[in-house]
Amino acid sequence: MTFDDFLAHPATVTAHAMLVVLSIALLLAFLRLARGPSVPDRVVALDVIATLLVGMIGVYSIAESDPVLLRVAMMLALVNFVGTVAFSYYLQRRVTR
Amino acid sequence: MEWITAALMTIGSIFALMAALGIVRLPDVYMRMHAASKSTTLGVGCILLSVAVHFGELGIASRAVLTIAFLLLTAPVAGHMIARAAYLTGVPQWDGAVVDELEGCYAKHAPPESEPHGPPPDASRSQETA
Numbered sequence: 001m002t003f004d005d006f007l008a009h010p011a012t013v014t015a016h017a018m019l020v021v022l023s024i025a026l027l028l029a030f031l032r033l034a035r036g037p038s039v040p041d042r043v044v045a046l047d048v049i050a051t052l053l054v055g056m057i058g059v060y061s062i063a064e065s066d067p068v069l070l071r072v073a074m075m076l077a078l079v080n081f082v083g084t085v086a087f088s089y090y091l092q093r094r095v096t097r
Numbered sequence: 098m099e100w101i102t103a104a105l106m107t108i109g110s111i112f113a114l115m116a117a118l119g120i121v122r123l124p125d126v127y128m129r130m131h132a133a134s135k136s137t138t139l140g141v142g143c144i145l146l147s148v149a150v151h152f153g154e155l156g157i158a159s160r161a162v163l164t165i166a167f168l169l170l171t172a173p174v175a176g177h178m179i180a181r182a183a184y185l186t187g188v189p190q191w192d193g194a195v196v197d198e199l200e201g202c203y204a205k206h207a208p209p210e211s212e213p214h215g216p217p218p219d220a221s222r223s224q225e226t227a
Contacts, residue, residue: 009099010099010100010102010103011099011102011103011106011151013103014102014103014106014107015106018106018107018109018110021110021111021113021114022110022113022114024114024117025110025113025114025116025117025118026117027117028114028117028118028120028121029117029120029121031121032120032121032129038126038183038186038188039186040126040179040182040183040186040188041126041129041188043179043182044120044126044129044130044133044179045120047133047175047179048116048117048120048133048137051113051137051138051141051168051172052113052117052137052141054141054145054164054168055109055110055113055137055140055141055144055145058141058144058145058147058148058161059106059110059144061148062102062106062147062148062151067148067152067154067157070148070157070160070161070164071160073145073164074160074163074164074167077164077167077168077171078167080171081167081171081174081175084175084178084179085174085175085178087179087182088175088178088179088181088182089178089182091182091183091185091186092178092181092182092185092186094186095185095186095187096185
């Protein structure tokens with residue numbers, strides 16, 4: 001890709017660059033998931049990974065000019081919320097009972 | 098329009114990257130939650146806004162805005178739940194933390210005063226009578 005490409009299609013070229021940035025962010029969050037000393041650390045890392053995936057799907061749909069995957073992003077956000085609440089509910093229940 | 102898309106996408110991705118950096122670098126689960134819940138919501142919100150601007154159709158834009166609203170609604174609830182679970186399971190604070198305002202409010206590692214479920218001795222007694 002050249003600079004002329006960037007001037008002709010700024011959104012597409014930026015989307016490809018931002019996919020790299022979001023991949024680095026995903027890698028960092030995965031580092032915390034693998035290393036986290038306590039279980040809530042890992043739950044937070046999973047939450048961040050799923051939210052970053054929602055953003056990545058949005059960037060990908062711009063890069064490919066294909067909005068089909070956006071409904072996947074919406075469902076991923078929903079399932080992520082339910083998963084996080086379930087994780088913390090059972091963590092809490094393990095202590096309070 | 099393409100330049101607005103590119104700018105919003107760049108801002109959102111940089112916020113997401115900073116959130117991930119905070120997840121790795123901050124010393125304490127509560128501080129990591131601070132980076133996780135606020136920064137990712139803003140970053141992904143910017144990215145989805147750029148999707149809505151880029152495609153410019155009503156169906157896609159409404160779906161993107163719906164996802165943003167959903168993220169804005171659920172991120173505080175999820176963060177609150179994880180923070181509560183972390184505090185109740187006794188995850189320690191950072192050594193440099195100045196104050197723990199909940200100290201003494203909950204018995205850590207111990208059952209609370211009000212048990213929401215029925216106590217087990219009643220069940221055994223009912224079995225004996227039956």
